[in-house]
Amino acid sequence: MNKRILITSRSFGQISDEPLGMLEAAGYQVDFYNRDFDPTEFENKIGDYQVLIIGGHEFPAKTIKRCTGLELILKHGTGLDNIPLKAAREAGIKVCNAPGTNANAVADLTFGLILDLARRISYADRTVRNGEWKTVTGCDVFGKTLGLLGFGAIARNVALRARGFSMKILAYDPYLDRIPDEFADFVTLAHKDLVLAESDIFSAHLPLNEETRHIISAGTIEKMKPGAFIVNTSRGGIADEQALAVALVSGKLSGAALDVLEREPLSAQNSLRDLDNVVITPHIGMYSKEAMEAVSMICAQNAVSLMKGEPLQFCVV
Template identity: 50%
Template sequence: MNWNVLVTSRSFGTVGSEAVNILKAANIHVDYIQASEFERCIEQYDALIIGAHEFTSDIMRRCNKLKIICKHGAEIDNIPIKTAQEMGITVTNAPGVNANPVADLAFGLLLTIARQIAYTNKIIHMGQWKTATGTDIYGKTLGLLGFGSIGKNMAKRAKGFDMKVLAYDLYVNELSYEYSHVKLCGLHEVLQCSDFVSLHLPLTPNTNQLISHSAISKMKKGSYLINTAKGEIIDEYALYEALASGHLAGAAVDVCAVEPIHAESPLLTLDNFIITPHIGVYTKEAIASVSRICAKNIAAKLCGGSIEFSVTDTKL
């Protein structure tokens, strides 16, 4: 039997041919579309490989052929899981694959904003050769909000800089020996005592705009904020005010509340604000791995086999 899979993820199969070949070998036809065309044609497909765009319950309820949704990544907040469970649609993701790439980027952003790397590069390109004074990282305190796989990898990187690490995570109660340099503590202590605060939390009703005016006011004067998690965790106007006033020395983010960021955002007028276009998982190795997981799960669902990383535990 022939099956059809729709791909809306921009990066699926862009590194190597293994993932696409897995689907072809299982007689699964692959179509690629832009997310803007998704609602028009999704009802025709047996399987979906989805990126970060929204998939509403109303649209899903029209998808009588759909048997499996594979998130090309780890976060599944854009997929209505309850509706999928009601309809018997399997939903999978690829947890852990992005842990090292995102931690690499987060620590890279920390280095970049602290040592004025992006700013000095920009002014040299503008024809100015002048120095800028940065901040030491070695021996400072790194605060981690969220201590899952990415947060843990950040802690490992911080150890090489002899940083003290404070971590806030409601679901972590004890630490193994390899994290002996990490102290679990409350949110306020992390904010008040850290020279650098890095966000690694999922987006939930409790974390939406967690970094508010009030939270930022508790942060050390002259500290830095890093966000490679979800843009909605930060109140962006509060961030702008803190950066413009000098309360925060700098912020570096890979995400924002609305992507792409609005061209008129006041944050873009600030030299102490760095933004990258949501590239945390965009390494060749991570893309190839996530694509392979998605392809294998679709082939297993449609043709028979073992599915990995199901978040719905439904059966065909």
């Protein structure tokens, strides 16, 4: 019997037909469930499939019990915080992601948000559309100090972009004891407190786990340079949004740009919603044509490898 694959990622195969064609050519029966997602319906469906290509929706650990035939979970992206890895391991289900495929896309967005905050581009656009024509004063990015929280693939690409703006680049990464050689000339590895104290712009690039949840907190912000900017394109739970809002209103921070929130989509009650010094984008970091195609291809290749009994790429469980 042919294996069945369920695709719940909304962006799989959106750029070309090649990833879907690979699955069908390998003999998979392919079904999509990526619109009007309902957790209960997903739980009822998943037991009929051997492979899942999953996006950002939750996959509760209890649902693993329904996955009697599931062999492989493929994350259409990098972050694994929505997948119950321990439960999958105990059930003998392999889990793979697609790291690095979105590094340039997220780095581009990150640096775009840095420029937006510093020059108040989005704010100026809003004032013009509201019928005003007034001077909006920002600040230079050139020559400023950029602090990177984490120094993985995305942060390294941000550093490459920042180098072109002659920025002083400090990086804190609890998993590194030295900067890779190719970055040693222009990036300094430093203690988190030093990065906080000296950075004009602070950009988060860490996975979300129990150690990193709310690593940007009231205490963290208090250690930052007055008037600094915060950018988060990693995971929403990295930042305590209430503490962030307080600092933005008080003027402790000049601005923040967020591509991710603790709860998505943005709610009407979110205290960041109406602040003029906040830029919020709808979790679009990986959504470049190049990144979307690359991650779809890796997922398809891994599914084909499972069918052929070949080694999997980027297997984390």
